[in-house]
Amino acid sequence: MSTPQPLGVEGFLAEARSELDRVSPARADELRRRGALLVDIRPHHDRLAEGEVPGSVVVERIVLEWRLDPNGAHRIPGFTSDTPVVVLCNEGYASSLAARDLRRIGLARATDLVGGFRAWAAAGLPVRPGGTPAIT
Structure with missing residues (x-):
């Protein structure tokens, strides 16, 4: 059995992005205003120093999948599998x-x-002061 060749971080990132329809800041703002869930995974110190997007939900990366599994027992409320x-x-x-x-x-x-x-x-999109406690 052969071992797959490692992708390296750039290949890993390119592979992930090939599955996404990534959005610009303007499009993200439009989606936000139309009810999309914006999820901020940045560390607390970055949010504190630079601010946060109004209406965003702060979720620690370490628990992201558990809090956003649309059918999970530990999910946060307010979204479905169809929510952008x-x-x-x-x-x-x-x-x-x-x-x-x-x-x-x-x-x-x-x-x-x-x-x-x-x-x-x-x-130049809206920013609120940072420091919101993350969902853990």
Whole structure:
């Protein structure tokens, strides 16, 4: 039996992104205003220093799949398997991997924000002070 060749992080990221219809900050804002769930997976210190997207839900990456499994016993309320979900991190790398994983557990409309929170803020979109406690 042969061992598969490692993809390396760039290949792993490209593979994840090939499964996503990634969105721009403007499109993410439109989706947010139409009821999409924006999920912020950034560490507390980044959110505290840079702010957060109004209406976003802060979920620790370590529990993301458990809190967003549409049929899971530990899911947060307020969404279904049909809800559009936009995951954001600092710059749009970790969020691509997270969104791919959410699609695999049943959120077919999960994607991520190109450029992450920093692209959102640079586009002049609304930002609230950071520090919201994460869902753990």
